[in-house]
């Protein structure tokens with residue numbers, strides 16, 4: 222296989238998690254009677270442009286099915302993050318009713334609704350039917366397509382270039398990253414701004430966040446690599462911010478390469494930090510597997526120890542990262558009888574691979590477990606606050622990544 226950005230042969234494996242079903246392929250009772258499709262889950266690193274990428278195995282269309290269950294609006298902290306972002310951009314870019322904002326992967330409208338409320342014309346692009354329908358209910362026009370250079374050029378010809386193009390947690394999810402970035406270039410007005418948020422590879426490596434690796438996530442990105450991909454498309458990263466989301470994300474600000482805007486110091490500073498973290502050295506990537514294995518072993522040891530001691534452990538949050546962790550560790554309902562999740566679209570279904578049932582949060586209260594393993598550790602704070610009564614009655618909360626921690 223060759224690198225999806227620069228075409229160099231990929232010679233180094235960053236992480237091999239064996240085989241797993243797609244992380245968002247939640248199963249119904251009927252699905253349990255059928256065979257389940259497992260794909261290899263192996264991540265390679267390019268020693269030329271340092272793009273960390275999943276090995277080729279299937280088309281994106283198989284993964285982002287019409288009933289794709291992730292609704293952004295389920296997380297209150299993510300909604301608050303979107304409100305703050307919209308307020309800042311409305312002010313800084315002085316957007317008004319003559320402006321145009323496009324969000325790629327607009328999901329259920331969690332972000333664009335803030336621009337609609339401010340009277341800014343918007344367009345969402347979202348191939349997943351269920352979330353696109355939810356956004357339309359909020360009055361957001363949605364184009365139900367995959368984004369790339371073809372669609373970007375078409376919108377441009379239709380006079381729909383944007384002052385602001387937003388893409389949150391989508392850059393890492395696209396199979397053809399060059400085509401996607403060329404699409405951003407095509408749909409951007411001459412003086413327009415792009416902002417993209419994605420988990421930062423430097424933090425993934427630093428904190429061994431191996432459970433954020435799943436099939437739908439094709440790329441694991443450093444600022445260095447994104448700058449290269451932007452440059453190859455005629456774009457330039459002129460500013461970068463570090464965000465706490467997803468264990469450490471970046472928000473990069475892009476513009477056309479020939480835009481008069483200065484590149485701010487934040488870009489050179491973070492590129493320097495990435496170099497200090499060894500992101501342009503092969504050895505940095507080769508040491509990752511053994512650290513991931515230790516987390517897996519420690520989780521299994523914890524679950525077995527509690528079971529032998531007669532303690533009850535359940536999980537909270539049927540998130541994609543939970544599926545990676547549980548499937549790599551081979552955890553089944555004998556060790557974790559159920560997972561609670563607030564999203565009604567997931568309740569009554571089963572986790573892919575592990576077949577652990579997903580129930581409403583009320584089940585946790587009636588069961589009074591000794592431990593609640595929070596799978597989406599990035600919202601551990603929020604989960605504890607929402608379930609403070611459970612904590613008062615003696616249940617303890619636990620996270621497994623980057624190490625087993627009783628909160």
Ligand SMILES: [Zn+2]
Nearest residue numbers: 224227267270
């Ligand atoms: Zn490459």
